[in-house]
Amino acid sequence: QLQLQESGPGLVKPSETLSLTCTVSGGSISSSSYYWGWIRQPPGKGLEWIGSIYYTGSTYYNPSLTSRVTVSLHTSKNQFSLKLSSVTAADTAVYYCSRGGLDLVATIWGQGALVAVSS
Amino acid sequence: QSALTQEASVSGTVGQKVTLSCTGNSNNIGTYAVGWYQQISHGAPKTVMFGNSLPSGIPDRFSGSKSGTTASLTISGLQPEDEADYYCSTWDNSLSAVVFGGGTKLTVL
Secondary structure, three states: OOEEEEEOOOEEOOOOOEEEEEEEEOOOOOOOOOEEEEEEEOOOOOOEEEEEEEOOOOEEEOOOOOOOEEEEEEHHHOEEEEEEOOOOHHHOEEEEEEEEOOOOOEEEEOOOEEEEEOO | OOOEEEOOEEEEOOOOOEEEEEEOOOOOOOOOOOEEEEEOOOOOOEEEEEOOEOOOOOOOOEEEEEEOOEEEEEEOOOOHHHOEEEEEEEEEOOOOEEEEEOOEEEEEO
16 A cells, blocks of 8 residues: 655744655555645645656756755655745745646545644 | 636535536546545545546545536535535546635435
């Protein structure tokens, strides 16, 4: 059974870069059938898609975040990662990693990781 | 402002049938399959429907449908454990982005 687990610092200072890793178990990120993505949820608010990556390295990003986002694959570790630069308090959220189909829509979710942006 | 529009809140009694809606346009729901997610007490979202497919482990009282640019999630025989926030999502080819609805809070009375 496929499982996704987020990991990374729970606290990031303003203007610095948020970095998270998603470890995939029970399946390969090198599959041609899926996209691997990141979604976030600020406290008390709804879900926001951040970006997704295909096994070829092809990426799609939320147009509102594209200048600050990088999603990368680490196939030897069966992991993928998120980097979000120049963070502010507005980036405080629970960050979820996910697997989606070829239309990128999530079907399997990780448990989530809370990241707070504060000095 | 979400690209997909959902009711802010819906309520029903145990055993009742309730339908949640998700309205978009021809660039999203009108073209692509819709995912529905259940989020209980701010935990991780769980997929309860994708297109017309029920994921493994999801009770068959959940069903999905679509008509034009509106998708619906129907829960037949509402149970107390169905009380949650529900979100819809799909691809939008004009935005080149995955979009979400603002979420519906389902209360079981």
